[in-house]
Amino acid sequence: MTPERRRAIWAIYVWCRRTDELVDGPNAPHITPTALDRWEARLEDLFNGRPFDMLDAALANTVNKFPVNIQPFKDMIEGMRMDLRKSRYKNFDELYLYCYYVAGTVGLMSVPVMGIAPESLASTESVYNAALALGIANQLTNILRDVGEDAQRGRIYLPQDELAQEGLSDEDIFSGKVTDKWRNFMKKQIKRARMLFHEAEKGVKELNASSRWPVSASLMLYKQILDEIEANDYNNFTKRAYVSKAKKLIALPVAYVRSLVAPSTISSSHRN
Ligand SMILES: CC(C)=CCC/C(C)=C/CC/C(C)=C/CC/C(C)=C/[C@@H]1[C@@H](COP(=O)(O)OP(=O)(O)O)[C@]1(C)CC/C=C(\C)CC/C=C(\C)CCC=C(C)C
Ligand SMILES: Nc1ncnc2c1ncn2[C@@H]1O[C@H](COP(=O)(O)OP(=O)(O)OP(=O)(O)O)[C@@H](O)[C@H]1O
Ligand SMILES: [Mn+2]
Secondary structure (H helix, E strand, O other), rough: OOOOHHHHHHHHHHHHHHHHHHOOOOOHHHHHHHHEEEEEEEEHHHHOOOOHHHHHHHHHHHHOOOOOOOHHHHHHHHHHHHHHHOOEEEEEHHHHHHHHHHHHHHHHHHHHOEEOOOOOOOOOHHHHHHHHHHHHHHHHHHHOHHHHHHHHHHHOOEHHHHHHHOOHHHHHHOOOOOOOOHHHHHHHHHHHHHHHHHHHHHHHHOEEEHHHHHHHHHHHHHHHHHHHHOOOOOOOOOOOOOOHHHHHHHHHHHHHHOOOOOOOOOOHHHOO
């Protein structure tokens, strides 16, 4: 990315990390909905050019330079409120909403910084849809990787109706035994996450040329966590799926070559 864009993404990353840290970090037990209201007031202040601290100032600078909207930031805070309120999700619709709040929003925050290629003929809406898909896919992957860890905190970020369809209950998650029922359930969840990564891939080539490589690389790296869950024979209860340094290094040149694909132009959109 260009140095300016890189700094902007860094500022967004830091704000997201700090927001997540409120509910997941060492101070989490003291975090009340009121504390999140205060965090939201700070967000509004920095969007109005009145940052509270140095890190807020970095984001204030970013929203000055790029046409970033405040809504996805507010939505992420809403996701943290949701996380404080509930620890079960009835169906995929409910889980999707949570994933939008805490991760789809990251895609919406990033596109105005990454920029859409000036020569792209894709609709703005379709690029945002791809960015949303990448956020949701990442979050679903994060959830599938962390099933055991989350269960230890009493949390199950999986659709209850789909667990039931497979004959699984909360108890099965807490006992953490890899059974055929669990493998079947996991196969379907992995398939859904891969579909969303595929949706996202279509959008990468529409981004500004300098932004394609980092997005393509992070997409490939995160998607590979799904392969590692399979390689662990679906034991995401006691084994943390991770992509080795070697595989990460190999992904970089592959992502680079993919990032050279040109955006859709008149000729390519008329191809079919
Ligand atoms: C057209 C197109 C494809 C555009 C690209 C759009 C784009 C850049 C999308 C980025 C998507 C992305 C990186 C989403 C992050 C999703 C995620 C995993 C969120 C985590 C939430 C909380 O979950 P949980 O508590 O279960 O997780 P932990 O166990 O605590 O990890 C988050 C932690 C929320 C906070 C998110 C971040 C800290 C990541 C922010 C990242 C960026 C701003 C970098 C984006 C840049 C690039 C190059 C991908
Ligand atoms: N540069 C990046 N590209 C793509 N995704 C990223 C990037 N940086 C962070 N993320 C996503 O944001 C999430 C949170 O980032 P973080 O750096 O805190 O890592 P983490 O794996 O969550 O670590 P921890 O287990 O300590 O919370 C990551 O799991 C990953 O999904
Ligand atoms: Mn977290």
